[in-house]
Amino acid sequence: MELQEARRTLVVPGEAFAEGEYKILTPSYVIRLDKRYVATVVGLAQVNDEAKEISIIPLEGCYIPQPEDVVVGYVVDVGLTSWELDIRAPFTATLYAVDFLGRPVNPAKEDLNNYLTIGDTILAKVEVFDRNRGPIVTTKGKGLGKVVRGTVIEISPVKVARVIGRKGSMHQILEGETGCEVIVARNGRILANCPNRELEDILIMAIIKIDREAHIPGLTDRVKEFIIREKVKRGLIGGETKTD
Amino acid sequence: MEKPKLIKENGLRHDGRRPNELRPIRMSVGILNKASGSALVEYGETKVLAAVHGPREIPQRHLLLPDRAVIRCRYHMLSFSTHERKSPVPTRREIELSKVIREALEPVVISETFPRTAIDVFIEIINADGGTRTAAVTAASLALADAGIPMKDLVVGVAVGKVDGVLVLDIDEEEDMFGEADMPVAIAPSLGIVTLLQLNGVLTREEFSEALRLALAGANLIYEKAREALRDRYMKVRVEE
């Protein structure tokens, strides 16, 4: 399905998977030793011989923030003028009160605990991150802010792309087949609001399946069949629907 | 205790191995839930667990480096892992081994990816039967790979010894205790470098050269197993029907 034109192999650190002249699309995950291209992580190496491009989709790893990423964070500390959020990155992220409240705060008169407190869930967007300072996030934007209902499902951050799918195909299946509203944050936290508990269970199981089987081809079709089968099993839809 | 005969008349070792033969080696990756990466490695009865946490921020901010991640490493023996109970207080040996193991891993970890963070490597010797530090290096590098931390190569280790005048691969406790020399070696095979080398014992130049060859050959076999163990973690995941 995805990238049919590329050769794909499972690689481990130290493994040479291509030789010659290629453009490296994922510089963190590939190093060049003489003419050989060597993987630095466990992942799926993609070699595109026509475009002369290589890349690796890692199968493990933490979340590395990028500006514009939408993330789900948990408040872990409340400061005088900002909150610290755990966004599953090597660094905690800062959310400034002036950003969240849309006005300046006077720390002498106001306690930020009145607005957000430890354990709160926030949907935010990464504004700045340069690896030397911790990331700064913003809640300015449509749908961003404190999350008050729904459930959060965690998957490996490197598999987020699979939950979204090519051009959003997997995301469409998840929402379409379960009726849940699904927000896939880049840091591997998936926010879901489902019509009922049964559909929420099915969604969670489907996401766990994606996380586990992310490296096996044919994922999108398998997940769709899986959801339909589960719905039939639970009597949510009739058994006449094609399952195989 | 009387020194036992370590090389029998037929040229085999006390446990029946040939001089250049490894013990049965088992490795499993990703066995812990909460760690970023983990591995359990067994060389015969030597059993080593490694866990990696991070990259992460740490309370000891003065340790952090502006241009790269700090690697922190602790080699630790469980108190019942040895014949005589080991006191839980860190020994000088454990402190030294924590250092040499860290220095064996540093050349492969691309720590520049995560400035101002720490990558913590915790090594627990569950059962010690010789070669614990080299099994520890193998376990630690698998755990780092499992944590998704970019590395130029895996590092794997094996100890060579001299017992009853014969150079032997992958020595166990008895061969270490009664042998003439113990030489732990760790290598990054794709980079072609030795990243851990110690010698406890006396060897001539020729013996050393042969011992190093023996270690490199053994480590290359272990390297293949380590790669397999990492791949197995994914190959064994089958489509659920």
Add this chain to the structure above:
Amino acid sequence: MSHTPSLGIITPKLKASTIVSMLKKGIRSSGRGLMDYRQVEIASGYVRNADGSALVRLGNTVVVAGVKLEIGSPYPDTPNEGALVVNAEFMPTASPTFEPGPPDENAIELARIIDRSLRELKVIDMSKLAIIPGKRVWVVYIDIYVLDHDGNLVDASSIATLGALMNTSLPRVEVDETGNIKVDRSTRLSPLPINNKVVTVTVAKADNVLFVDPDLDEESVAETKLIIAVSDDRRIAGLQKSGIGGLTESEIMQAIDIALKTGSSIIETVTSKIASS
């Protein structure tokens, strides 16, 4: 827990690149060649109250090692032999980066490298150190203090240790019928029995160039070091790769050859200097 060391004293990049480019041309800022060891000065018997001592200057690195002999119990597995304890401390006098306190991992590593070289080669004839066999023996305490740090602390310490051991003599002891032992340090019976001599030789690697006996500036640019213990009969009596970085097989063999050659000449130098002092 062992951690990646902090930068300590930062070597300016300009200086570091000068050192490396000189090394690549086979020269060093001190005027030495790549295989030249610094001048070794040794003051044998420097500490009067020790049973043996030596102060060693290796270039600007200064180390004092002292031996104290104490009566103790033998190890259970060697009831008729003396015992050996080696300890090292990096003194705050030696560098602004050294903090007072218990030995850190570097000091522990140094002590253990020297301990292993002495033990494996059986440098001290422990079988001659029993006082009441099976019960009371001489325990040889070797304490090494680094006083000034200009690189290559292990070799300087190893030379000081050898010097201190060669300077050590056994005090007269009297054992009465009840087994009480009286030590008379004013009367020296015989030198500490020594079987072999050993020193370490440190070979450093920077940008694929190998060189011997690095000073502090050179250590700051070195990727790694191989510390090789060499016996007077030109055998390898211990090894330790120390520092971040790795070595190829051929680099290791080159380093071994450098060390075997250098080590025996250092042992000769130390022996003749002590004999003439």
